[in-house]
Amino acid sequence: MFPSTVNLFSNILCPNKAFCTRNPCIFSHKDPSDLPLPTTLAVPFHEPKTLQPEQPKTVPAKRAVNSSPVRASAGPVSMPNEPPRKLQKLDSQRRIAQDSTPTTISGVPILKVLPATSSVAIPVRQAMLKTIYDHFVILYQSISAVHPTLASEHALKQEQEVYSTSNKFTYRNAVIQSVAAIKRRTPPTSISHDSVGTEGDLTARAEARRSISALRVTATHLEPHIVTVDVLKKWGYIVEIPSETGGLEPSVVGKPIKCERCGGLFVVRILGEQDPGREECLHHWGRPYSRVTNGERIRAYNCCSKDVSDGGCVRGPHVFYESEPETLHRRHPFSQLESSSSTSDILDVAALDCEMIYTTGGMRIARVSVVDGSGHPVFDELVRMDEGVEVLDFNTRFSGITPEMHAERAMLPLSSIQKSLNAVIGKDTILIGHALENDLKTLRLVHHRCVDTVLLYPHPRGAPYRRALRDLAREHLNSTIQEGGGSTGHSSLEDAIATLDLVRLFLINNRKTASSSPSAQATSSSSKPSLGRMRQKVTPASNFMRPRQS
Structure with a gap:
């Protein structure tokens, strides 16, 4: 109380x-x-403010900088009018999505997986991932400028491969073994090098190569894919020998003709007899392509990236080529392979490729290579020019033939080469090639049993477009060909083997659908949509002898 x-x-x-x-x-x-009155309750009352004219807002030039590095890294800072937020350090492994899709940025990759779904501690896996990444960076040092994300992507994929094939007790040792295997690889020089990829990629490629090389291509395999005569005509093949007498005019020395490179007229003369006052041919050795710059489509050359209106990037001799069957027959006569009664030495299947050079008789064959159905070389010879035919340009960038090599190894003329070929291939032999009509024309051969990889691997835009052999080899075989350039150029033997491997791969992948013929693919390929890949326009039938470009 x-x-x-x-x-x-x-x-x-x-x-x-x-x-x-x-x-x-x-x-x-x-x-x-x-009694006194009760005390009055005082209720606060605010007078309404008088509205003032709105003043223009001033925006600071820069946002205020947080001077505390600890608070800046820990999380967002609370504003004065907001309740304080709890500052917490977020686990970098827990704040990432659940999927393990490789990142598309360069640098040390982050493992994207929930801790609850991993049998190995995430910090351990992240540390092992960084170790794998560091060794991929060293391995890809020469190609990292062109492919900056490659090391990160392959490190993520390699770690996933190791994790999926091991458990929490063997995981560390498995990573160590994979890193040791990466250290033993040869540093790659291109994206298609054998050393590029994870251990699983290398194993899969080796297995694919073994399956391809183990397949011996026979006539039984290729019979459904022999191109019909009508399709041969469509793609520029010469299917019959011209009626006039051949070989009457092997050279056109002293005659004016249009230069294939610059388009100007010039008088054909032997290389040492060029007019002293005549300038060399200024031209581009590459082909024009389209590119988009600042929203504008520009046509440029792939040799120097200069606009098509530019005069040229290199100088060299004027050259020419001819395409009409009668004209070619007049330079050197066409013939057919003979049927031999003794078929034991005649191949049932052969892959063929040739290299060409510019001469006073147009573009002529300088090297011919043949491999059998197993990929073993059976014929590889350089060709001496016919009497009265002189070389204008060895086109070494693309032919791979130098003057010294030709002078030392070219012993037989084309007529003798044709007779030598009859000892290994005959009229019933199935010839394999890429754009084979060009090789047969320079060989001056008429042959009807042909399988062309241009038709087995049609261009998405259809005829008359075709995929380049080097692109097909890189895409389907993961191999690099025709990369010599400069003084080494191409190799017809290497190209013949690559063409055979493409046919092998086609047969392996199409065993269940082998009934579809290449002629049907050729006629229907024009309706297929574009896949956005690198395209190369086919040389028209009238211009079949254009030099091969990279």
Whole structure:
């Protein structure tokens, strides 16, 4: 109880009034009119502010910088008018999505997997992933400028391969073994090098190569894919020997003719007898292609990336080529392979490729290579020019033939080469080639049993477009050919083997659909949509002798 002297309730009327029995009573028994009024409750009241004209807002030039590096890295800073937020350090492994899709940025990759789904601790896997990445960076040092994300992508894929084939007890040792295997690889020089890829990629490629090389292509395999005569005509093959006498005019020395490179007229002369006052041919050795720059489509040459209106990037001799069957027959006569009664030495299947050079008789064959159905070389010879035919340009960038090589190894003329070929291939032999009509024309051969990889691997845009052999080899065989350039150029033997491997791969992948013939593919390929790959326009039938370009 409170002391009575306080009189806390003296101003409050007693609730029992006259019936109160308390003595003394802490409440008042006075007349209610004599009691003071209760104290008024003070309620705050704000006067409405007078509206002022709106002032233009000033935006600071720069956002305020947080001077505390700890708070800046820990999380967002609370504003004065907001309740304080709890600052916490986020686990870099837990704040990433669940999938393990490789990143598309360069640098140390981040493992994208939930900790609950991994049997190996995520920090351990991340540390092992960084180790794998560091060794891929060293391995891809020479190609990292062109492919900056390759090391990151392959490190993620390699770690996933190791994790999927091991458990939490063997994981570390498996990573160490994979890193040791990466260190033993030869540094790659291109994206299609054998050392590029994960251990699984290398194993799969080796297995594919073994399956391809183990297949010996026979006539039985290729019979359904022999191109019909009508399709041969469509693709520029010469299917019959011209009726006039051949070989009457092997050279056109002293006659004016149009230069194949610059388009100007020049008088054909032997290389050492060129007019001293005549300038060399200024031209582009590459082919024009389309590119988009700042939203504008530009046509440029792939040799120097200069616009097509530019005069040229290299100088060399004027050259020419001819395409009409009668004209070619007049330079050197066409013939057919003979049917031999002794078929034991005649191949049933052969892959063929040739290299050409420019001469005073147009573009002539300088090297011919033949491999059998197993990929073993059976014929590889350089060709000496006919009497009265002189070389204008060895076209070493593409032919791979140098003057010294030709002078030392070219012993037999084309007529003797044709007779030598009859010892290994005959009229019934199925010839395999890429754009084989060009090789047969320079060989001056008429042959009807042909399988052309241009038709087995048609261009998405259909005829008359075709895929380049080097592109097909890189895409389907993961091999690099025709990369010599400069003084080494191409190799007809290498190209013949690559063409045979493409046919092998086609047969392996199409065993269940082998009934579809290449002629049907050739006629229907024009309706296929473009796949957006690198395209190369086919040389028209009238211009079949254009030099091969990279």
